[in-house]
Amino acid sequence: LMHRPNEESSLLGLSPEQPHNHGQHHTHHKFGGNQKIVDAEPDPRGRFLGDLIVLPRLRQKFIKDPVTGEEVLAREPDERKASWLELFYDLIFVALVSQLTHALAGGPVDILRFSILYLFVWRTWSSTTIYSTRYDTNDLIHKCYYYFQMIAIVGMGIWMHPAYSEPSSVGFVASFLVTRALTWIMYLLAHLYDSQSGALHLLISTPIFSVPLIVSCFVPNLSYIMWPLTAYGEELFNWLRTYAATKILTSISVRVPISIEHITERNGLFVMIVLGECVAGSMFRKSSVG
Numbered sequence: 001l002m003h004r005p006n007e008e009s010s011l012l013g014l015s016p017e018q019p020h021n022h023g024q025h026h027t028h029h030k031f032g033g034n035q036k037i038v039d040a041e042p043d044p045r046g047r048f049l050g051d052l053i054v055l056p057r058l059r060q061k062f063i064k065d066p067v068t069g070e071e072v073l074a075r076e077p078d079e080r081k082a083s084w085l086e087l088f089y090d091l092i093f094v095a096l097v098s099q100l101t102h103a104l105a106g107g108p109v110d111i112l113r114f115s116i117l118y119l120f121v122w123r124t125w126s127s128t129t130i131y132s133t134r135y136d137t138n139d140l141i142h143k144c145y146y147y148f149q150m151i152a153i154v155g156m157g158i159w160m161h162p163a164y165s166e167p168s169s170v171g172f173v174a175s176f177l178v179t180r181a182l183t184w185i186m187y188l189l190a191h192l193y194d195s196q197s198g199a200l201h202l203l204i205s206t207p208i209f210s211v212p213l214i215v216s217c218f219v220p221n222l223s224y225i226m227w228p229l230t231a232y233g234e235e236l237f238n239w240l241r242t243y244a245a246t247k248i249l250t251s252i253s254v255r256v257p258i259s260i261e262h263i264t265e266r267n268g269l270f271v272m273i274v275l276g277e278c279v280a281g282s283m284f285r286k287s288s289v290g
Contacts, residue, residue, distance in 0.1 A: 036065070036072045054137040056190035058197050059259065080262035082269060085146055086132065090270050092150050093125050094277045099160045117163060119231035120172075124153065124179045125270070127202075131183055133263045134256060135190050135197070145186055152178040170217050177213060180206055198256030201241060209234045 047054050060075035100117055128149060136142055155175030163169040184206045187199040212226035 036070060037075060052140050054139040054141075055193040056135040056137055056142070056186055056197075057193055058134060058190075058256065059136065061256070075259075080133075080259050082262070082265050083138070085143065086129075086266065087269065089128070089146055089150060090125075090266075090273055092153055093121070093270070094273050096121055096153060096157045096160070097274050098277050099157055116227050116231045117160070119235060120176050121156070123231075123234060124149075124156070124176065127183050128179070129263065129266050130258065131186055133258045133266070135186070141189075142186075145182055148182055149179055152176075152182070173213050173217055177210055180210055205234070205237060209237070 059080075060073060063072050063074050064070070065072050097118075100114065100121060128146075132142075152175045155178070156172055159169050159171030159175060163172040184203065187202045187206075190197045191199040191203060209230050212230045216223040216226040
């Protein structure tokens with residue numbers, strides 16, 4: 001997949017400099033259609049105090065070549081790697097998952113409760129990770145977003161045990177809603193910067209799926225309905241939306257590419273860390289029993 005940018009790339013606002021070998025990049029296999037990958041130039045808009053504050057923007061996108069009409073993937077020239085901040089973020093989640101595994105000690109009801117709580121934890125991690133994969137600018141706002149997220153996640157961990165026995169745990173729900181609100185604000189900034197950034201559906205769906213949880217805080221007896229409705233309903237919605245965007249809808253405006261090498265590394269590291277924590281926990285429990 002070697003592509004040597006030429007005068008057509010200049011018309012696209014793309015870098016006409018030396019070509020890069022994107023043979024290892026698989027975004028086009030995942031989203032299909034495009035056969036050309038070109039390097040995008042950094043966008044100078046939306047930058048304040050140098051690069052200290054940079055409004056969120058798509059790191060790569062599908063565009064139309066104005067000359068040939070072909071679909072082109074304009075992407076950053078270098079492959080992304082997980083940052084130290086992202087790795088630290090994962091470690092906090094590992095502690096959260098470690099507490100969550102205690103919910104499996106009971107019967108079928110506890111397994112169902114575990115699945116609901118796990119989906120809340122997974123939604124928090126995955127929404128933040130997907131946002132970072134698409135829009136990360138590594139500026140002050142993005143770092144503050146991660147720091148405040150981690151504070152809210154610690155809150156989820158503190159109120160995790162009450163959530164086992166009392167699905168109406170206001171502390172757990174409030175902490176989870178804070179993480180959603182922070183991600184919603186970041187998607188709002190991305191949408192204000194570029195209305196074609198693919199953030200609109202999350203700006204609409206996030207408040208909708210947050211309403212049942214807010215209701216459960218004021219009407220505890222409805223928690224047994226509202227929590228599963230939110231957990232399973234949002235996962236189903238996201239699966240259907242992803243399927244429609246990749247298999248049914250062909251418009252560039254609804255197909256937002258992700259950095260495959262980055263999201264793969266993030267998921268792989270998260271799984272390895274969680275598995276390591278599970279093994280360590282099993283060894284500790286066995287030694288305690290012995």
